[in-house]
Amino acid sequence: MLRILVVLGALAACLAAPTNETLPGKIVGGTTAAISQFPHMLALMNANNAQFCGASIISNSWGVSAAHCTVGFSANQLRVRAGSAQVNSGGTIHVVSQIINHASYNARTLTNDISLIRVATPFVFGTNVRAIGLRTTELATGTYTTVTGWGAIRAGGAGSATLLQVSVPVVAPATCAQQYSGITTSMLCAGYAAGGKDSCQGDSGGPLISGGLLVGVVSWGGVCAAANQPGVYTKVSFHRSWIQTNSGV
The missing domain is CATH 2.40.10.10 (Trypsin-like serine proteases)
Structure with missing residues (x-):
């Protein structure tokens, strides 16, 4: 089955991907990473600060993620955690102010599975927070x-x-x-x-x-x-x- 995590409103639900399979989720066969190695890494969270997807910092105000992570949410329902390798602590939490899902995103085929996330307060760049x-x-x-x-x-x-x-x-x-x-x-x-x-x-x-x-x-x-x-x-x-x-x- 294809692996994909789709969140609608406050609920997580599986969506049929291109051929009946599920979506990607966690790292298999990997090693621990320091946030200073990947300072662009963001944890995408719901309003309760529960992480369900990832994202990447591309400027002091914008991040990029997958449309299947953000479709169904309004901006005020999402947060991102920057500057921490710990999923539930550390770094800084930023409220999302705008979501732009690709207009041609197809939830069945997962074509154009990309979205942009704007934060209400800019990221402050340093050793652990940086755009890629x-x-x-x-x-x-x-x-x-x-x-x-x-x-x-x-x-x-x-x-x-x-x-x-x-x-x-x-x-x-x-x-x-x-x-x-x-x-x-x-x-x-x-x-x-x-x-x-x-x-x-x-x-x-x-x-x-x-x-x-x-x-x-x-x-x-x-x-x-x-x-x-x-x-x-x-x-x-x-x-x-x-x-x-x-x-x-």
Whole structure:
């Protein structure tokens, strides 16, 4: 089943993804990460400060996440925690003032699964809080990327209290299309053929990075860390002009 976490209002519910599967959530096969290594990392939370997705800082006022994380919410129902590797403490909490979901987001196919989040009070940059640059070109197959989050450490498992990271290689589009139907040029796949390392439930909306740039947003995939079921990410380079048009970043 494809893995995807969808939150509607104050309730979390599973949404049918491209082929009947569920969405990505937590990091499987990863290691503990310091927030100073990933100062762009945000925990996306509901009004009760409960984390359910990730996001990335792209300027002092804007973050980027997955549309399946933010559709169904009004801005005042969301918060983000910046500057902490702990999912439930530390850092600073910012109220969200605006959500922009991609107008062509398709909840069935997860095409254009990207959203922008504006915070009411700007992020104060320092060692643990910083914006990440956005990649504008394609990544070559086999390029190693890093995904971070507080999602499940195994399929169906609980989330992590501490930020985790895992390195996964980019999968050729043709190879990914053999594993899943509905792969488009706006998506990027990453993972090992043998499985064992992956994003999972709870990581949705979080960053996939390479070379210090944001290259993807955690979107969906098959069974977490299963063989021949890579994670699928919204490709940032494909949506670069959309991000600039809507946020000025």
